[in-house]
Amino acid sequence: MKNLILVILAFPLIVGAQSFVDKTNAIQVDYTKDVSATTLPVISWETPRIESSFSTEKSIMLRARVKSSVELEEVKLRITFGGKTVEKNIEIPPLQNSFNFEQKLNLREGSNIVEILAKNKKGGIVTSERSILHGEDDIISSIDANRKDYALVIATDEYDYWGDLNNPINDAKTIGSILEEKYGFEVDMMINPSVEELNDKVYDYNSKVYNPQDQLMIFVAGHGYFDETLEEGYVVASNSLKNDKGKTTYLSHNLLRVRLDNIKCEHILLVMDVCFGGTIDPRMARLRGNALEREDAQYLVKKLTKRTRKFLTSGSKEYVPDGTPGKHSPFAEKFILALREIGGGEGRILSTTELIPYFMRLPTEPRFGSFGTDEPNSDFVFVAK
Structure with missing residues (x-):
């Protein structure tokens, strides 16, 4: 099995209005802390827009927004292919709990699973996942x-x-x-x-x-x-x-x-x-x-x-x-x-x-x-x- 090739780019703040359409799809709560729905992080995707998609391109640009009304503790990006997972911590901009990021992802033949995890200091954890199928034979x-x-x-x-x-x-x-x-x-x-x-x-x-x-x-x-x-x-x-x-x-x-x-x-x-x-x-x-x-x-x-x-x-x-x-x-x-x-x-x-x-x-x-x-x-x- 070949290793997953992941090209990591910087995560600069993106200035200007964008149309983010799909939000979070999984929530975890630490009930030992004071967590309410209004304090949970929110993950919104620009690309890929839908949960499961196809691509004939060799790479795609992941674009998403992470937003929280309270201070974020960590944000992670996980890429899974063939049962193997690569995980990276995303740097949270100082003094900002809402930020846009983008990341280039080189796709491998088959199913590529992308997951973002956002956790705030009140114990609220939100994850959002996208699946990209790559390869003409698999798509056909x-x-x-x-x-x-x-x-x-x-x-x-x-x-x-x-x-x-x-x-x-x-x-x-x-x-x-x-x-x-x-x-x-x-x-x-x-x-x-x-x-x-x-x-x-x-x-x-x-x-x-x-x-x-x-x-x-x-x-x-x-x-x-x-x-x-x-x-x-x-x-x-x-x-x-x-x-x-x-x-x-x-x-x-x-x-x-x-x-x-x-x-x-x-x-x-x-x-x-x-x-x-x-x-x-x-x-x-x-x-x-x-x-x-x-x-x-x-x-x-x-x-x-x-x-x-x-x-x-x-x-x-x-x-x-x-x-x-x-x-x-x-x-x-x-x-x-x-x-x-x-x-x-x-x-x-x-x-x-x-x-x-x-x-x-x-x-x-x-x-x-x-x-x-x-x-x-x-x-x-x-x-x-």
Whole structure:
């Protein structure tokens, strides 16, 4: 057994705001001392964000924050591979009980377990662990066993205060059926939801636990709105008020971006067939007025080991057509065609790269891009059964 190679870097304080998402997952308390929940240390991870992840890179940068309301006694980093553990004490900055640190870790083939332990002088001990699977063969062997695709499909035809639409529910049901039957998605359908139901549903997806290669697609069809004064786009819910200056009865694109980015699924695609959908990209909101050659498993490893936050909208900062009653909207029609034509036969995989050309001749200006913590060269893929 080869020795674990661990490259130790200095642990400087990192200045500036960062988005730490996952906190502690194990607590120990010395009951001989006065310990309360408010005095326990807190460990928050930036990378890896989720408890179990895959990486094809030879090394990763561990980034985390340790915080305590009382003086810290010790902080340790433990790396375990093949039953062997390497432990290092992390230097606690003087006069600071809250600090960020980062550490480069050279990965070995197989499972790499990383654990942080923080203990304060009141006897509270908190540990937080991350598992990183490295090696293409190991990752390939786990794809079919662990990977699952989810689709949250939201469609609104009927509105209390806005004009009703013809096709969103029909579009959504057709797309949901294809995703379920052809690509094996677990489809969650929301029909004519209120803004309260939308917020509750997004919260539920933030509470779910996902495997490293799981994917989540969110499809939204219905009315969209853009407020020129606030310079912000909105999803219109079934109970959104027309005269609502504060837009409290709408789901704002800013809030939607943040909450979707915080979902603990590594691969997310947001598809919006709504007016002004392109303003999900804040740069747009600020404005005034051939198939790939690949072997399926290797391609999936390449794409599904990178964090994905993509969006696809039916238009930019503009109104988009609903379509003829009883049919599909122009955007949904192209999306359905792409899902049906690609994926299956010799090519099981439909990537967003292959999806985009279907929308290029629409009279509107569909937009494709990334949001939040999207990684370079990432992609969302539809894998036919």
